[in-house]
Amino acid sequence: MNDWIPVTKLEEIPRLGARKLQAGDLDIALFRTGSDEVFALRDRCPHRGGPLSQGIVHGEAVTCPLHNWKIDLQSGEVQGPDQGCVSSFAVRIEDGVVYLDIASLESAA
Amino acid sequence: MKKQKLILIGNGMAGVRTLEELLKLEPELYDITVFGAEPHPNYNRIMLSPVLAGEKQVDEIVLNSREWYAENGITLHTGDPVTAIDRQARQITTASGMQASYDRLLLATGSNPFMIPIPGHDLPGVVGFRDIQDVETMLDSARQYKKAVVIGGGLLGLEAANGLKKNGMDVTVVHLMDILMERQLDKPAAALLKASLEESGLKFLMAAQTEAILGDQRVTGLRFKDGSELDTDLVVMAVGIRPNMALADAAGLHCERGIVVNDTLQTFDPRIYAVGECVQHRNNTYGLVAPLFEQAKVCANHLAQLGYGRYQGSVTSTKLKVTGIDLFSAGEFNETEGDETLVLQDPAQGVYKKLVIRDNRIKGAVMYGDTMDGSWYFQLLREATDISSFRNTILFGQHDLGDAGHGEETRVGMLSDEAEICGCNGVCKGDIVNAISTQGLFTLDEVRAHTKASASCGSCTGMVEALLASTVGEGYAATPSKKAVCGCTSYSHDEVRKAISELELKSMPELFDRLDWGTPDGCPGCRPALNYYLLAAWPAEYQDDAQSRFINERAHGNIQKDGSYSVVPRMFGGLCSADDLRAIADVADKFEVPEIKVTGGQRIDLFGVKKEQLPAVWKDLSDAGFVSGHAYGKALRTVKTCVGKNWCRFGTQDSTGLGVKLEELTWGSWMPHKFKLAVSGCPRNCAEATIKDLGVVCVDSGYELHIGGNGGIKVRVTDLLCKVESEQEVLEYTGAFVQCYREEAQYLERTAPWVERVSLNYVKQRIVEDKMGRKALYERFKLSQQYAQVDPWKARAEGAEIHEFTPLSIDRMRAAS
Incomplete structure (x- = not known):
């Protein structure tokens, strides 16, 4: 079961940038790519807990600001020789509004 | 669109490396088929010496497994050499009679060991030293026989001799010249090498010319020009290699000493490219692996139809892969008239270093016993660096210029496997050497990616490079003198800056477009650099791109390990008043700043400020007359007085x-x-x-x-x-x-x-x-x-970039909806 709730407008997230979204105790990072796709990951690098929302977005990946781990926005998987994974959440855009599936948060919280 | 067909003849390091480079650029462009004469997938030929010496197994030196070919959709035919190329029909034929047609053909047929055509050279027990087959023949002989002769006292010959000796054979090296490795060493270094190898048990016959190999069923001995004879059960010919160009020659391609190619690695038939040891480029042929990799990169660039890569020849350096012997050589190591030489000789320690200098630039280097600085000298050589300001200490090495914190530890060869090389990430020597050999790493970047060594502060880069050089020998792809900005492009920093001003590029999308960037929006490596270059070139016009700045410069504070920020107000010249200090104290109280510290640059640092608090903190500081201290940026920091x-x-x-x-x-x-x-x-x-x-x-x-x-x-x-x-x-x-x-x-x-x-x-x-x-x-x-x-702080305190400092909240959205 999906439970879509609107979280922000697309234009509120800078292109090739991110916003931090607080959902109770859970920090989520919303990313907007160069082609205006939006992805949501838990805002916590699996390496040392760095805030991924503060990283540089490139292609469909973000690089953690603390130690340069590169994380795939779609799957949440760490790329390259490093290993690890961060929870990813379902997002969709409708009429310029970004919706997050809060049902998908349950497992991560 | 139907894919074009690319055939690679020669399943070795140069050819497969070209395919790897091509797949990085254009994975979908070609249907690729590879034909190899040997029955193995691509393996690391330069590691044959350690295999012979029993330090490695054959399966450890495989670079591309059969799965790799399958995963990349490449058809591989091993053990089936190509016997003919029909250029008009654009078709090849193999020994087994298979035929295949091509749109583009890549020749990487390598080289053959040169077998001196003396009587007996085709007897059983006479081998070259080129492939796994040769190594197996040698290992087999070592099990059955006692005596071996290696003809040729060059790099390959000495490695073969060392390997056979390790397998228990009684080995004599026969060399035509009176000094060993005369193409890499001068007399003093060669003498040190010879003494050390003799000590380890090798025998030498110098200035000896072989006249015939003796024996009926199998080799039994050698006869020399002077009539003397030497008994042996095995003869290894290691007198040099010859580019393997028979196939190309027979197909009517222009060949001289090798298959002649231009700067784009194209032969005289524009559909046919050639790379590696089989080619002759600007009158040079190469037998070392580093140039082959440079060629592979350029060739792949053209096969991918990008068309801007250019190969202009290589300067090479050599290391000998014999355990316990450190030897390095590069460039013109024998001085000619008008050259100066700097020499350091310490016979007791067995150290010899010589640099050949012309116009205050290094032209060549020979080192024995202590090769730690080989890669540094090599870099100075290739970049033609003016050494006048440090030539009086250059022989003592780079660490003498002040490689703080390492000191004696820079002698990596002598360190144990447990010695920590990278202090930032806690990586030991053993981890690095292991990763290099098991993962088949060749470059500094690869070692960084796999081990994290030298990936943080970079102060151990020299040591990691030395480990690379000593582990993979001449296969080490030293950082090229023309260094690309990052993996997104092959342009160097200087070329990008030149393009920005000459083509008047004033935005990043424009730059990506005009310079054919390999990624749609760059990477964390290039974007901050490009943002800076554009800003420096067009201060009035360029619109700064916040998303291309590292978080510290975007948030105008230093991110700390817990995600909070530090705030350093500017105090011009370090001067301040009592009111200034009171204002800072008030801010610290009001925002409950957990820690205050005076910085190394004579400023006051407020630690542990939450990102959301930053604009309010800045407002108070701004009202008190402070501007940003830029303690977080690639920027003017402080003037200490x-x-x-x-x-x-x-x-x-x-x-x-x-x-x-x-x-x-x-x-x-x-x-x-x-x-x-x-x-x-x-x-x-x-x-x-x-x-x-x-x-x-x-x-x-x-x-x-x-x-x-x-x-x-x-x-x-x-x-x-x-x-x-x-x-x-x-x-x-x-x-x-x-x-x-x-x-x-x-x-x-x-x-x-x-x-x-x-x-x-x-x-x-x-x-x-x-x-x-x-x-x-x-x-x-x-x-x-x-x-x-x-002042970026004042602007943000007044509301600029507010999204950067305000988190979204689900609860707020719910309340509003």
Whole structure:
């Protein structure tokens, strides 16, 4: 079961940038790519807990600001020789509004 | 569209490397088929010596497994050599009779060991040293027989001899010349090598010319020109290699000593490319692996239809892979008339180093016993660096220039496997060597990616490079002198900067488009660099791109490990008033700042500020008259001062006042890297001006300007640029120096390596001798400052970039909906 709730407008997230979204105790990072796709990951690098929302977005990946781990926005998987994974959440855009599936948060919280 | 067909003939390192480079650029362009004569997938040929010596197994040196071919959709035919190319029909035929057609053909047929055509050269028991088959024959002989002769005292011959000896054979090396490895070593180094190998049990027959190989069913001995004979059960011919061009020649391609190719690795038939040991390029043939990799990159660029890569030949260096022997050679190591030589000889330690110098540039190097600095000398050689400023200590090595914190540990060869190489990430020597050999790594970047060694502060880069060089030998792909900005492009930093000004590129999408960037929006490596280059080139017009800045510069504070930020208000020259201190104290109280500290640059640092608090903190500081201290940026940081003649009994000038003026001139300026200034009021130098990017040391008669120093990872003391008489001149020379650095250094290159790279003489010429040039630089700096000296804190306190500092909240959205 999906439970879509609107979280922000697309234009509120800078292109090739991110916003931090607080959902109770859970920090989520919303990313907007160069082609205006939006992805949501838990805002916590699996390496040392760095805030991924503060990283540089490139292609469909973000690089953690603390130690340069590169994380795939779609799957949440760490790329390259490093290993690890961060929870990813379902997002969709409708009429310029970004919706997050809060049902998908349950497992991560 | 139907895919084009690419056939690779020769399943070796050069050919497969070209495919790897091509797949990185255009994975979908071709249907690729590979034909290899050997029954194995691509393996690391330069590791055959360790296999022979019993230090490695055959399966450990495989570079591309059969799965790799399958995963990349490449059809592989092994053990089936191509026997003919029909260029008109664009078709090849193999030994088994298979036929295949091509749109593009890549020849990488390598080379054959040269077998001297003397009587008996085809007897059983006579082998070359080229492939796994040869190694297996040698290992087999070692099990059954006792005596071996290696003909050829070059690199390959000595490695073969060492390997056979390790397998218990009684080995004699027969060499035509009177010195070993004459193509890499001079006489003294060769003599040291010979003595050391003799000590390990090898025998040598020098200046000996073999006349015949004796035996009926199998080799039994050798006869020399002088009539003497030597018994042996095995003969290894290692007198050199010959490019394997028979197939190309038979197909009517122009061949001389090798298959002749142009700078794009194309043969005389434009559909046919060739790379590796089989080619002849600008009259050179190469038998080492580093040039082959350079060729592979260029060839792949053209096969991918990009068309801008160009191969211009390689300078090569050599290392001998014999455990316990350190030997390095590069360039023109035998001096010719007019050359100077620098020599260091320590017979007791078995160390010999020689550099051949022409016009203050290294032309060649030979090292024995201590090869730690080989890669450094090689870099100086390839980049033709002017060594005049450090030639009196150059033989003592790079660490003598101040590789702080490592000292004796720079002798990596002698370290145990548990020795920690990378202090930042806790990586030991054993981990690195293991990763290099098991993962088949060749470059520094690969080692960084796999082990994290030297991936943080980089101070152990030299040690990691030395480990690479000693583990993979000449296969080590030394950082090329033309270094691409990042994996997104093959353009260098200088080429990108040139393109920005000549093509008038004023935005990042425009730049990506015109320079054919390999990724749609760059990477964290190139974007900050490009943003800086665009900003430096077009200060008035370029729209700064916040998303291309590292978080510290985007949030105008230093991110700390818990995700909070630190705040450093600017105090010009380190001066402050009681009111200033009260205002900072009030901010600390109001926002419950957990920790306050005085920084190394004489400023006050407030730690543990939450990102959401930053604009409010800045508002209070801004209201009290502070601007950003830019302690977080690749920018002008601080001007550190001593008290000067207003108070100090030794002071010669007003160092504090001058420091304030310098900081007022330069604050807010973005730089290739952080930039620090200092002003000391007398030669006692209490402000430590001689380890700053630019330091002023006041003397009674004026001001000394010192440049290119830094503390940090690798301490470097400044060079004296010049002495001036007035404060106004200090400001002008400083502005000009800063602007020259801003315009010409590479992003993330501090002034210390920049000054070493371009040479002190160059900087003197630009700043001191060229008066008009200096004034023009100063004017350009002041113009740029008109746009740069806008306080980012005040702007954000007033609401700019508010999204950066305000998190979204689901609860708020719910309440609103």
